[in-house]
Amino acid sequence: xxxxxxxxxxxxxxxxxxxxxxxxxxxxxxxxxxxxxxxxxxxxxxxxxxxxxxxxxxxxxxxxxxxxxxxxxxxxxxxxxxxxxxxxxxxxxxxxxxxxxxxxxxxxxxxxxxxxxxxxxxxxxxxxxxxxxxxxxxxxxxxxxxxxxxxxxxxxxxxxxxxxxxxxxxxxxxxxxxxxxxxxxxxxxxxxxxxxxxxxxxxxxxxxxxxxxxxxxxxxxxxxxxxxxxxxxxxxxxxxxxxxxxxxxxxxxxxxxxxxxxxxxxxxxxxxxxxxxxxxxxxxxxxxxxxxxxxxxxxxxxxxxxxxxxxxxxxxxxxxxxxxx
Amino acid sequence: xxxxxxxxxxxxxxxxxxxxxxxxxxxxxxxxxxxxxxxxxxxxxxxxxxxxxxxxxxxxxxxxxxxxxxxxxxxxxxxxxxxxxxxxxxxxxxxxxxxxxxxxxxxxxxxxxxxxxxxxxxxxxxxxxxxxxxxxxxxxxxxxxxxxxxxxxxxx
Numbered sequence: 125x126x127x128x129x130x131x132x133x134x135x136x137x138x139x140x141x142x143x144x145x146x147x148x149x150x151x152x153x154x155x156x157x158x159x160x161x162x163x164x165x166x167x168x169x170x171x172x173x174x175x176x177x178x179x180x181x182x183x184x185x186x187x188x189x190x191x192x193x194x195x196x197x198x199x200x201x202x203x204x205x206x207x208x209x210x211x212x213x214x215x216x217x218x219x220x221x222x223x224x225x226x227x228x229x230x231x232x233x234x235x236x237x238x239x240x241x242x243x244x245x246x247x248x249x250x251x252x253x254x255x256x257x258x259x260x261x262x263x264x265x266x267x268x269x270x271x272x273x274x275x276x277x278x279x280x281x282x283x284x285x286x287x288x289x290x291x292x293x294x295x296x297x298x299x300x301x302x303x304x305x306x307x308x309x310x311x312x313x314x315x316x317x318x319x320x321x322x323x324x325x326x327x328x329x330x331x332x333x334x335x336x337x338x339x340x341x342x343x344x345x346x347x348x349x350x351x352x353x354x355x356x357x358x359x360x361x362x363x364x365x366x367x368x369x370x371x372x373x374x375x376x377x378x379x380x381x382x383x384x385x386x387x388x389x390x391x392x393x394x395x396x397x398x399x400x401x402x403x404x405x406x407x408x409x410x411x412x413x414x415x416x417x418x419x420x421x422x423x424x425x426x427x428x429x430x431x432x433x434x435x436x437x438x439x440x441x442x443x444x445x446x447x448x449x
Numbered sequence: 450x451x452x453x454x455x456x457x458x459x460x461x462x463x464x465x466x467x468x469x470x471x472x473x474x475x476x477x478x479x480x481x482x483x484x485x486x487x488x489x490x491x492x493x494x495x496x497x498x499x500x501x502x503x504x505x506x507x508x509x510x511x512x513x514x515x516x517x518x519x520x521x522x523x524x525x526x527x528x529x530x531x532x533x534x535x536x537x538x539x540x541x542x543x544x545x546x547x548x549x550x551x552x553x554x555x556x557x558x559x560x561x562x563x564x565x566x567x568x569x570x571x572x573x574x575x576x577x578x579x580x581x582x583x584x585x586x587x588x589x590x591x592x593x594x595x596x597x598x599x600x601x602x603x604x605x
Binding site for chain 1: 471472473475494495497498499500501502503504505506507508519521522523524551552553601602603604
């Protein structure tokens with residue numbers, strides 16, 4: 125078993141490839157990588173983790189790129205994890221978020237890592253949390269996570285980030301869109317990007333109004349900030365709002381509440397993944413399941429009854445063995 | 450559903466297939482220097498995606514340091530340099546130097562674009578493994594990368 129000291133020694137050495145390689149091993153679920161991550165976990169918890177989410181094309185990457193400029197101008201170190209979707213057909217992915225961050229490539233104070241979602245829905249990859257822990261443990265004080273473009277769903281980022289920035293753009297809907305449940309609900313800061321485009325004032329008003337229909341959460345009003353990422357207009361205000369939220373989390377005691385919620389979500393999602401794999405390798409291959417599916421296909425049995433029959437088998441220790449490894 | 454599975458390479462064993470599923474080959478496609486012609490690069494990015502690779506695309510106008518830095522942070526196994534400006538003999542040596550400075554010696558580097566045949570021996574001598582000229586079939590490039598990409602490196 126690898127110790128934290130050994131891993132940290134390697135990470136703090138002169139070989140700059142160690143961190144990116146460890147990130148790959150974590151991403152691939154490699155046993156050595158996961159064990160190193162376990163050893164590093166006690167050293168996590170120091171970073172401010174900021175999620176940047178919103179619909180495709182709202183300007184998340186451009187906004188992150190603009191933020192990087194202001195963060196580096198203050199000589200703060202920062203890591204970015206940019207998640208893009210994997211093809212459900214081939215598993216391949218085009219990871220294009222670096223394009224907009226390219227001016228910051230060669231700066232050693234910025235670590236940018238692209239990730240493919242690899243089949244996970246909800247805006248993140250299975251290994252995103254692991255990569256956050258890794259970057260946290262090696263001492264990046266600020267970690268930005270750019271999610272896959274998501275619309276009304278995809279709120280997984282809320283259980284991983286301390287601060288969620290929801291990026292909207294003009295022309296994406298009316299006041300009813302804004303009061304539907306979903307992404308806006310999890311926003312600690314809302315950005316109306318492309319604020320120089322027609323409709324930006326309307327978008328801001330609709331969103332403001334939707335927040336005004338409810339009580340502020342924990343006595344805090346969600347700021348709604350207009351930005352133009354490509355001209356860097358409003359970016360400094362956004363960075364100030366992010367830092368303010370960080371301070372508020374500490375003052376209000378909400379940070380520990382969120383971290384506990386995040387820990388719960390991460391453990392449960394890991395457990396679900398294990399159960400999923402067991403289902404696929406055990407029950408998923410059982411002749412009982414095949415027989416039940418065949419009956420459902422013939423309209424001889426309702427899907428709900430088939431599920432009930434299988435769930436009963438999961439509870440029974442005698443047959444439950446088929447669910448095991 | 451059969452279509453939801455990654456395509457299986459011909460003749461691969463079961464372990465190889467599941468390996469490829471867990472750890473897709475990561476490729477960086479870069480456009481070095483002052484060269485605005487990115488259609489070929491985009492066609493290739495798309496083809497590599499459809500072959501099941503994870504493709505980081507840098508966009509246009511990349512300096513050697515930007516390319517090497519991206520390759521380092523993204524821990525790619527393969528770098529594809531697309532160049533149609535004619536400046537390959539200026540840029541490739543600098544890119545290879547920038548990669549070697551960062552310890553990236555085991556990355557598979559390939560090139561493509563309008564590169565005269567007479568330059569190819571000198572480009573190979575720099576450590577560029579293969580040069581794919583105009584008219585190369587996409588399948589040729591995909592097969593080459595699949596056969597020659599190094600495995601992700603172990604740490605200890």
